[in-house]
Amino acid sequence: MKKRVCYLLTVMVLTGLLAGCGEGQGQEEEPATAQKTQESAENASSAEGVSTAEAGKTYETAEPEPEGSVLHIYCIGEDFKSRMQDFYPDYEITGDDTGKIGESRVKWHVFNDDAEYRDSLNEVLEDQSLPPEEKVDLYVVKEEYLRDYVESGNSLDVMADVGLTAEELADQFPYTQQIAMDRDGKLKALSWQATPGVFTYRRSIAAEVLGSDDPETVQEAVSDWERFAETAQQMKEAGYYMLSAYGDAYQVYSDNVSSPWVRDGVLNIDPHLEDWAFQTREFAENGYIHGTEQWSDEWRADHTGDGEVFGFFYSSWGIHYTLQDKAEGTSNSDGEDEDEDEDSSVTSATGDYAVCRGPQPSHFGGQWIVAAPGSDDTELVRKVLYTMTCDPAVLKKITGDIKEFTNTVSGMKELAESDYKAEVLGGQNPIPVYVETALALNQRYVTSYDDDLDLGFQVTMQDYFEGRTSEADALETFRKAALSRYEELTESPGDEEEEEEE
Structure with missing residues (x-):
């Protein structure tokens, strides 16, 4: 799936509806x-x-x-x-x-x-x-x-x-x-x-900044979001970014919500998603995140040996099917092979990656x-x-x-x-990490609205990350767009009261 296209589509579907484009509501557009x-x-x-x-x-x-x-x-x-x-x-x-x-x-x-x-x-x-x-x-x-x-x-x-x-x-x-x-x-x-998700990191950067590239050592440094932020500060001081794109950590937060997007016909923004928005804004302000867009050429380049990004959140299939090409710089943002001569100067990061569980279990x-x-x-x-x-x-x-x-x-x-091994991971057997993560996953709160609202939420929050609006205004823009997209949903009374107070 091409995330770049999905993001642009969501902008048109969600935020475009605020201008009165309300046809075909309630139906997924592809x-x-x-x-x-x-x-x-x-x-x-x-x-x-x-x-x-x-x-x-x-x-x-x-x-x-x-x-x-x-x-x-x-x-x-x-x-x-x-x-x-x-x-x-x-x-x-x-x-x-x-x-x-x-x-x-x-x-x-x-x-x-x-x-x-x-x-x-x-x-x-x-x-x-x-x-x-x-x-x-x-x-x-x-x-x-x-x-x-x-x-x-x-x-x-x-x-x-x-x-x-x-x-x-x-x-x-x-x-x-x-x-x-x-x-x-x-x-x-x-x-x-x-399809369990894990934190995929550069071994060379881990060894330089944390003193070891061992997965258990790195896991200690990213074991929860507080430790993750502390390690991000260490990476910044050493001249690296912790993450590449604003949306890189979103799926991890989304997989650990305590309530669904829609509950009894009422639109609901889980507090853990607001935590993601707040932390991503902090990462942007502090220079912990490169500010790219997932699946863009810039994001892809951050995977190579020339990149300055410590890690990415990947699923098991992503590591096998896409990380290898990204690490070598042999595919563009559309997933197509590049001309070999065009990328001859790219430093391959194959073998320079490893995986650990990360702050929370996820999948993709x-x-x-x-x-x-x-x-x-x-x-x-x-x-x-x-x-x-x-x-x-x-x-x-x-x-x-x-x-x-x-x-x-x-x-x-x-x-x-x-003795199962992954070449792109320097010979690491990632399956123990996959098994542990997959067994820890809880997907009780899935709904048919998830894909559309997840994408829309990320797109709407970008103005907040880049300082063009406040968190409250970004959340309100998202609510209005989502309620226009799905006319059968209503706003929670608490949200209406907050709006009146403002």
């Missing part, structure tokens, strides 16, 4: 970053009972398929598809978007753009006229919009409806289930991943698999969900082969004791 592929066009057509010889041109009536013979799986991106192809026992690839599991055929419907994916997925989920053999059986969603499906009738209870047992689910990291439970406590989605992102109502093969749905999210052997193999931290407590504890 940037159109890619065109639907030829395969996606064919999938959408087949969902209506036709196939295409060439998208948008010649259409022929499709031959009816035998009832119950096809498992339709809808995905955003190739991640789950590739995991199934590479790790599901007895999976047979029969084409670019087709496969077989035993006698059952698998049809993949893969999209690269979130907005197009959700529109197409919602259309087929709601189409009651589709015959059973053409209905969605499984679909994959990102965390940003997981709650929209968990709280809808378009998701099955994986225990009561699909048939998985508490014993089979017991080895998953609890937070991955908390996120996927509806308001009645029904578990509606499962993930093969866990992930994808969940949802079982759709109306599936004509719930037994196969059950087998796929069990194999890809509950089977320790399969999940441990995924981690061993492609370095993705997976959703098995026992499997990850086993690898924590192994």
